[in-house]
Amino acid sequence: MGAGAGAIQTFPFDPRASVSGVGIQIGPMGEGGPTWQSRAVPERVHRVDFHVVMLFTGGPVTHMIDFADHEARAGDVLWIRPGQVHRFRPAHAYRGTALTMQPGFLPRAIVEATGLYRYDLPPLLHPDPAQLAGLRHCLEQLEREYVDTATLPSHLHTAVLRHTLTAFLYRLAHLAAGSAGRRAVEGADSAFERFREAVERDFARNHSVSAYADALGYSRRTLVRAVRAATGETPKGFIDKRVVLEAKRLLAHTDLPVGRVGATLGFPDAANFSKFFHQRTGLTPALFRAGMG
Template sequence: MVKKRHIPEVSYRNPGVAELGIEVLSLGVLRQRAGDGHDLTRPQRPGFHLLMLVTAGTGVHTVDFTPYRLRPGSVVWVRPGQVQQFQPRSRTEGPLLLFRPDFPPPDTASPFGPSHWQLTTQDRLLAATAAEHLANEYAALTHAPVAAASGLLAHLLAALLLRLSLASGTQGPAYNETFLRFRDAVERDFATTHQAADYAHALGYSPRTLTRATQDAVGMGPKEFLDRRIVLEARRLLAHTDLPAAAIGARLGFPDPTNFFKYFRHRTGVTPGDFRTSLSRA
């Protein structure tokens, strides 16, 4: 019998200053902690943001079951609720930021956006400067009153996040208002509303307008965008919980287990059970 291995949720904890909503360290320091019994290669689902800037070395990091190859200039941003994993034999170096969702100023740490991208030479220099400033102030302020430290560090973090967002292109014109409203609605209602036309109607758009806006923004139609979000959550629940596949389907708006199994297999090529088993054997 194959033993199931599910993905644990990890809560934010700053071992230096418990009340501070950000920790600034390095990938090397994180590996040192692994020597104290922390298994970095085990998949986990953090309840906080994990942001790394690779300055040296190579490796692979997996986010939501997608492996990304890392090299100098790579950025990895794992957002709360995503499943992430440090792959064995990865030896990357660079700054690592761990911060609570409520720590940065509003509108600077979107729950959406790419998990990985590559910086240009100029962007690498600008990001490294911002990250170094943040690290220096963090080292100097960790013994200051938490309120004072938090305010300054939050603004420095916001500057770095905005710089990285500009470099990733997530603030470009492709993310039009129509798509942004649709994306927010999908995030809120994907477990109960599975038809793109229903979103168009609720948002006050014609199906054609919504299709054009979504295609322009992310290169796919609204139905595919919606289906990908549903399947992603199904994968997370299959990996992270002990819920039966039928219960997961019901949670995602499929009261008939057969319909959920067909939906999942059509879009992933495997059954829910086979997907869960593959994680146990990994």
């Protein structure tokens, strides 16, 4: 069924493994590749609390992200965002460059402008030759700046890394938006960004749109308008979608009893959780779990 335990293991970003302790890591995949990958059992699902971008020079590699298998080939880009449940195949199958980014390394304005938390965008990207050349150029420049700790003081080294990373992320975000048939990523409405952050923090105990609006200091109408503009959904639909995703993760990848899963997600009564899950997925929690076996 999955991890066979009561929780899905999360690997944190380790700044001690970075050059000069900065908030990114960049280097080749495969042997001697990313530190979190070498610690994770390849076939075991896990999360990371940072961004991972992999630019492939070989393949194919099938990588699972939140119940979907993505087959990456040479020239493809795979973008895994914080908290997504995913699983590596054997490490030796991965060839290319991996970039990891610690949340908080970039200022909020850049995070919003580059859509770093646009979970609605596809993780697997297929750049055309011109887009791929631009991404490679930016990534190669970023790697050169990353390892060059001799020519600048540490504070300027970090500043240059932030600027170079931002250029890469603008290209990546534009590609992701185009791949989804959306308009180019623009600066997100701050009301939606604050709501998204609050939901991510509190979805397991707060399912009320009014409670979020009150806590954030917005009217319900303002919140509805901001969330609909950013996602096409209502705030309630956004909250419920996040709760359902976490329920699926826990049902598929842990051995927690259904009642415990519901309690973990803010449903003290198991029957209410089962009703909620069935209304939004068409399956009972038990049937969903059985189908993942």
